Amino acid sequence: MGRPTLFHVELKRRGWDDWEExxxxxxxxxxxxxxxxxxRRLATASVGRTTFDRWAKPDYGGRPRKEAAQILEHIFGYSVDELFSPAHTPAELRQxxxxxxxxxxxxxxxTSRLIVPATGAAGMWELNGRDSLAGTAAAIQVMTAVRDEGDDEVRVLDPDGGLKQFLRPAARRGFLVGVEDQSDDYGLYVLDASSARRSQSVASSRENPIAIPRxxxxxxxxxxILWSLTQLDDGLLADDHALxxxxxxxxxxLALPRSAPNRQLLELTSAGSSWWGSAFCAHYIERELQSAGEIPVFWTREQCGAEAAPWLFFRHKIDYLRSTGRFASGGQATSRVFCVPEAAVARTERYERILLLLAIALMERHGIRVRLVTHSAYADMDGVALxxxxxxxxxxxxRTGEALWAASTTSSRGDLRSYGTAFRDAEQIDILASPDPKSRLEELARFLDxxxxxxxxxxxxxxxxxVASLVRTRSRLLTSEGIDDVLSFLGTFASRV
Known part of the structure; x- marks a missing residue:
């Protein structure tokens, strides 16, 4: 996306981005x-909600006409052509x-709302959740940044010394965003406030500006990464005592033959419920597989980035992946099946599909052969180790409804036959058919667009x-070890120029 139109920018600047206002x-x-x-005809002119919504789009390419055009030019002091062109008008007018x-x-x-006061004070970044993520908010400071050609970082400009107030130690989560004004767009660079605070302590920002890696x-x-980790972290901090x-x-x-406790037993956030359910299931599976003499196969229920994010950040998930790695022997590896229907892919944005890719890549990194099926008939298949x-x-x-988890062990011939059939079907309809991790992950990326x-x-x-300087984990139950590991793993497949 390039620069938004000047009209869009002016609406935001004046606080008129609501139709009624x-x-x-x-x-x-x-x-x-x-x-x-x-x-007199001008006095009766009006703008409908649909028309306003179309005009207000950052990339609107049309031009209002007749009375509407004259009124807009009177309000803003710019021609209609200027108002509905990218906002790279004279530099002094840009903010x-x-x-x-x-x-x-x-x-x-x-991003349900991001407020940046015109005064240059700290603003607020509100994030909406999805599924197991319930949303959160963080403080934000957005400042102009510059970069010399060839540099691998941008320097945040703080001519008035106001950044020190934002970076003072605080319990709240905060992010510093540096804005590099490019020829046809803005480069936005993010740093966790705690990392910016450490940088600022080295020297004054005026003499040695805070730098953000490109x-x-x-x-x-x-x-x-920021969207998911921040929500998990804030939720687990809120639930720390209860957990x-x-x-x-x-x-x-664990001693019960089967269990499915109701969520209402505990007053937990969505993140806390996910952690407790995930932690129990990991312990339960590990206990039940202690005496396994054969290599088990696994089926997992995650279908989107919000559901898959715990694999990247929950500390016990990393331990669990390492534990199941013990089954790989003699060139044989255990496998894990995902069912991700095309409809589940279509309803998510690219950043969330990337989280799913990262979670699956982390499993491949640990020697687990991942299979992917897309048939919706398997969408509600149990998470199971067979x-x-x-x-x-x-x-x-x-997706266990009102239960925190649902766990049981069965040796019923009918159950074993049904689960066995599902796993054999998965081998036949697996869309990740390549023999090596790189090729399988490349196929997955194509499927996820x-x-x-x-x-x-x-x-x-x-x-x-x-990742730690981009967004820091604060809960003792989280770690950035997994995300750093999988980023490095996928990075080895990048083409070298």
């Missing part, structure tokens, strides 16, 4: 212009932080910096 000013200007010109906020608001629908360009890769207090019940639940002919360990925590060369190159760049 805009109509107040439009009608007042119409009456004033009618009095000035003696053209990169304000325009950058408009770009973020319009580029990612899950690898932290805000795009679908970094936005997806710690509930830990003593783990052995009790030891063929012996037992099936069912452990669901994704993700540019393979772009994503591997970006993974390599972010891996070289690490």
């Amino acid at each position: 805009f109509c107040i000013h439009f009608s007042a200007a119409a009456r004033t212009l009618a009095d000035l010109t003696g053209r 990169p932080p304000t325009e950058a906020a408009a770009v973020i608001n319009n580029r990612w629908a899950s 690898a932290y360009l805000l795009d679908d890769l970094t936005y997806g 710690d207090a509930e830990g003593h019940n783990l052995d009790m639940y 030891i063929p002919g012996q037992k099936a360990v069912v452990a669901n925590w994704v 993700i540019d393979w060369a772009w994503v591997t190159t970006r993974c390599r760049a972010v891996a070289e910096q690490g």
